[in-house]
Amino acid sequence: MKKLFFLLSIFLLLLSTVFYAQEKTIQDKNGQNECLNCHKSDENLPDDFKSYDVHITAGLTCADCHGGDPTSDDEDIAMSKKNGFVGVPSRKDIPQFCGRCHSDFKFMKNYRPEVETDQVKQYYTSIHGIQLKKGDKNVAVCTSCHTAHSILPPKDPRSSVYALNVPATCNKCHGDKKLMDKYNLPSDIYKKYVNSVHGIDLLKNKDVTGAPACNDCHGNHGATPPGVSSIVNVCGTCHVNNYNYFKASKMGKDWEGDNDYHGCVTCHNNHDIKKPNDSFVGVGDDALCSDCHDKGDKGYEEAKKIHQELTNLSTLYDSAKVKLIKVKQLGMDDISIGFMLKDAHQAMIKARTTVHTFSSAKVAELTVPGIKIANNAIKKADEEISDYHTRRYGLGAATIAILILIIGLYLKLKGLNKPEA
Amino acid sequence: MSQTRRKFINTILGIGGLGSLGAILYPLVSYLIPPKITEAKVNSVKAGKADKFKDNSYKIIKFGREPVILIKTVNGNFKALSATCTHLQCIVQYRKDLKEIWCACHNGLYDLNGKNISGPPPRPLKQYDVKIVKDEIIITR
Ligand code: FES
Numbered sequence: 001m002k003k004l005f006f007l008l009s010i011f012l013l014l015l016s017t018v019f020y021a022q023e024k025t026i027q028d029k030n031g032q033n034e035c036l037n038c039h040k041s042d043e044n045l046p047d048d049f050k051s052y053d054v055h056i057t058a059g060l061t062c063a064d065c066h067g068g069d070p071t072s073d074d075e076d077i078a079m080s081k082k083n084g085f086v087g088v089p090s091r092k093d094i095p096q097f098c099g100r101c102h103s104d105f106k107f108m109k110n111y112r113p114e115v116e117t118d119q120v121k122q123y124y125t126s127i128h129g130i131q132l133k134k135g136d137k138n139v140a141v142c143t144s145c146h147t148a149h150s151i152l153p154p155k156d157p158r159s160s161v162y163a164l165n166v167p168a169t170c171n172k173c174h175g176d177k178k179l180m181d182k183y184n185l186p187s188d189i190y191k192k193y194v195n196s197v198h199g200i201d202l203l204k205n206k207d208v209t210g211a212p213a214c215n216d217c218h219g220n221h222g223a224t225p226p227g228v229s230s231i232v233n234v235c236g237t238c239h240v241n242n243y244n245y246f247k248a249s250k251m252g253k254d255w256e257g258d259n260d261y262h263g264c265v266t267c268h269n270n271h272d273i274k275k276p277n278d279s280f281v282g283v284g285d286d287a288l289c290s291d292c293h294d295k296g297d298k299g300y301e302e303a304k305k306i307h308q309e310l311t312n313l314s315t316l317y318d319s320a321k322v323k324l325i326k327v328k329q330l331g332m333d334d335i336s337i338g339f340m341l342k343d344a345h346q347a348m349i350k351a352r353t354t355v356h357t358f359s360s361a362k363v364a365e366l367t368v369p370g371i372k373i374a375n376n377a378i379k380k381a382d383e384e385i386s387d388y389h390t391r392r393y394g395l396g397a398a399t400i401a402i403l404i405l406i407i408g409l410y411l412k413l414k415g416l417n418k419p420e421a
Numbered sequence: 422m423s424q425t426r427r428k429f430i431n432t433i434l435g436i437g438g439l440g441s442l443g444a445i446l447y448p449l450v451s452y453l454i455p456p457k458i459t460e461a462k463v464n465s466v467k468a469g470k471a472d473k474f475k476d477n478s479y480k481i482i483k484f485g486r487e488p489v490i491l492i493k494t495v496n497g498n499f500k501a502l503s504a505t506c507t508h509l510q511c512i513v514q515y516r517k518d519l520k521e522i523w524c525a526c527h528n529g530l531y532d533l534n535g536k537n538i539s540g541p542p543p544r545p546l547k548q549y550d551v552k553i554v555k556d557e558i559i560i561t562r
Contacts, residue, residue, distance in 0.1 A: 201543065210508075210543035238541055240528035338486050346511045349526045394447070401440020408433035415430060 034073045035062035050150035052158070058111050065097070092132060094141040095120050112153075122222035129222075138179060145169055145220075161220075164203065166213035167193055192272035212238065232263035239264075245356035278314060281355050282307025305360035309367040310351060316374040317344050323381035332384040340377035344370050468558040471499070479515035482560060488512055489549055489560060494533060495520065501549035501560045502535045508542045522546065 039045050039062075055064070063070035063078075068085035072078045079085045089097040099120035101107050108117050123129040123142075131139040145161055152159035160169045171190035173179060180187040193199040193214075202211035217226060217234050226234045232252070236243025246252040246263070255261040267280070267288045279286040282303050283293070289303035320341055327334045347370025354363050463485040474480070479492040481504055488504040492515045502522065504512050511526035521538070522531040530539040535546035550561045 205543065207543035209537060210541060240540060241526070335483070335486055339483065339488070342488065342505075342510075342512060346526065349509050349511055353527060398440065398444030398447075401437055401444055403437070404433055405437025405441045408430055408437045411430045412434060415426070 032071045033061040035070050046149045048147050048149045054151050091137050095123050098142045119221040126223045163208040163213050170214045189271045196273045197275045235264040241353050242356045249358050251358050278310045306363050309363045313348050313367040313370045320374045320377040327381050327384045330388045332388050337377050337380050344374040465561040471553045471556050471558050477517050499551040501551045503547040507544040
């Protein structure tokens with residue numbers, strides 16, 4: 001009984017400590033922060049310190065992370081180990097250090113209930129985390145990406161992990177040739193990405209909601225290169241139609257599993273993805289199909305046909321567009337032609353996506369109606385152009401008629417004024 | 422004035438007069454019976470009767486040179502938005518099953534306020550105003 005009582009009291013004591021600790025932090029929200037006062041006046045603040053840091057604005061004090069007593073302006077008391085002062089954590093301890101709060105759902109609920117609390121767990125599944133555990137001190141820890149004292153939520157444009165800033169943040173390490181050489185990793189990924197279709201869309205066009213930054217494909221806390229088998233799935237999260245067509249295709253099935261073909265990247269690359277054009281498919285000099293398919297094989301012939309289908313439509317579409325411009329310039333009715341061209345354009349865009357079925361018949365299901373629409377648009381444009389000319393001739397004829405009338409009137413008047421002989 | 426001369430002048434006057442009359446009347450008649458062309462620069466279009474429009478359905482309307490998607494939601498509210506997908510300019514549709522706006526080209530999705538919510542579209546769809554005047558649906562810029 002005595003033993004049970006003893007154990008129970010220890011349990012209650014521990015429980016109260018936990019509650020106290022939790023309460024304390026929340027109370028500190030409005031509490032003193034003598035650390036900041038002294039460090040400020042001594043001009044001894046961390047280099048990256050910003051007063052807009054999310055922890056500071058949430059009312060946390062330096063001591064909430066670094067320990068110690070923030071109410072005392074006496075250095076010995078404030079920074080005494082007795083008061084729990086930990087100072088600057090060692091690099092290898094940083095994930096656990098941040099995780100004291102960020103892995104504690106109950107605690108985080110008080111500040112950001114929507115934020116996940118498994119980042120540390122995820123981190124240790126990442127290459128960074130695995131290497132850190134092995135004692136590698138070069139790898140990224142929380143502060144490498146989030147900074148230590150100017151942390152902001154990812155939606156804040158000032159944040160180092162705001163979508164537009166992510167590529168540059170990753171590039172701090174991944175662009176360091178000396179560091180990357182140690183791991184046999186390329187250091188030109190950022191350069192490639194910046195000029196890629198994704199990079200241009202994100203960094204130039206500022207498409208923060210659509211274009212992917214590094215973390216959209218690699219994950220963030222659990223960052224790893226997508227596995228060979230998951231590349232298609234990763235690209236497929238945004239490129240859904242391409243994914244569905246590819247997965248259902250024979251090529252998609254043949255490429256599954258362990259082989260030299262890694263889904264989308266085999267043709268499109270990974271970091272330097274270029275905006276595709278019709279010459280990618282086919283057997284021409286720029287065609288990617290001919291990297292694997294040789295003259296005479298089925299794939300070669302199919303690629304040739306697909307290219308032909310796309311070219312037929314796009315050539316006709318382009319000439320219809322030129323005619324549309326002419327109709328517009330002549331001031332004739334271009335609206336219905338414009339709408340026809342929108343339909344032809346839609347067929348063309350869809351046909352280009354259907355390329356991922358690798359079937360010329362499927363592509364033709366879209367190009368053939370597209371060609372018909374484009375032809376109709378051209379016909380209508382020709383009618384408008386000829387109508388314009390008819391009007392001009394009409395104007396000419398009207399001018400001549402009026403001229404004749406004037407001459408006739410003139411002669412008549414002249415005759416009237418002449419005295420009878 | 423000789424007989425021939427008078428005849429000649431009268432013929433000239435006849436031809437000139439008739440031609441001029443034609444030149445005046447043709448544009449007049451064409452103005453009164455105009456061909457069926459939509460105006461290019463419009464600020465509002467009529468889109469039919471409101472009570473004939475079924476709930477949870479849509480129509481693509483020609484708003485000058487722009488296609489506009491007019492949707493009647495399940496709650497009977499009208500929404501009009503630009504129908505040109507902000508990704509590669511395909512024409513969007515309303516998906517009755519999803520109750521969202523969908524682009525078939527690359528599976529882009531927008532909510533009923535035009536916000537791009539999934540897939541490749543980079544920007545939202547522009548919204549138009551819809552007014553019902555005496556049961557007539559009027560879409561304005
Ligand atoms: S054109 Fe609409 S999603 Fe691509």
